[in-house]
Amino acid sequence: MDKIIVQVIERQTLAKNIISLKLQPIHDQLPKWSAGAHVDIFLPDGQARQYSIINSYSDENCLLLGILVDENGRGGSVWIEQNATLGSELTVGKPRNHFEYLSANANHQVFIAGGIGITPLLPMIRQAEAENSDWELHYIGRSLENMAYVEDLKSYGNKVTFYPRDTTERPDFTQILDLHKSLTIYCCGPELLMDKVEELGHQFANITVISERFSAKPLTDDSGFDEFEVVFSYSGITAKVNREQSILEVAEAAGIYVSHSCSEGICGSCETPIISGQVIHRDSVLSEAERIASKTMMICISRANCSRLALDL
Ligand code: FES
16 A cells, blocks of 8 residues: 545645645555654656645544645645645555654754744654653744744743744854753754754764755765666666666666655655665765665665665665
């Protein structure tokens, strides 16, 4: 069950240009997910868009998603806004999680959200609160009317600070955070914010940053574009990947089915186990530790750094 047909059972306006959809499967029980997970919504042309799941698996058999309707985007959110009316049917993928909340972590937890980036953090915050963890949220948005869930978050009192940009300065995290503490920072938002927060993780050994991006990190390394051979071990097929092709394209051309969605290394759906060979990881999904371990790769964008790469596909 890779795709699930769901029905829109509730739709609300959360803020300016942000709607929420509650989706219930027509036939199936939803697979389990954890805080930080997202799902694909498939569009009529087969492309998919990823949305974070706001509710918890234990709530009920439904998905609650927050969708920023971006008039200047690629058209997916506008299509959803126009077509996901009450009672309509959509196709979604299975929940996936590359933004896991480490509930066993005893550090002080800092949540940093930019705009719609609040959505994956909401279930984490609920879990942190339920576990009586020490946490704080810094939530940045264009203006209060553009920020979803403001009233709900106010109930957490001074654990939450809002930074509407029309009335407030952008936060300087080196001033706001207690950088002497061991911090685990969960961050989701636009590129500039993510870069700043990830920089803290590089500067301070006591700070761990766990982040999720909406868009692919810019590629700074143009190595790994030589032709190489890929062995799809499970399928028993060996093929050449030339400079213009991705491994995903070569697999599809060979008739091998690979679940994929974004094709730019941000959704994690094409993650494939590596059997042997060196890889240049070019995705925005794997953590630093996962890249070093190099057990899996995103075959839509990452490439071999060797002449022969074997994959469990
Ligand atoms: S298809 Fe999204 S990461 Fe590869």
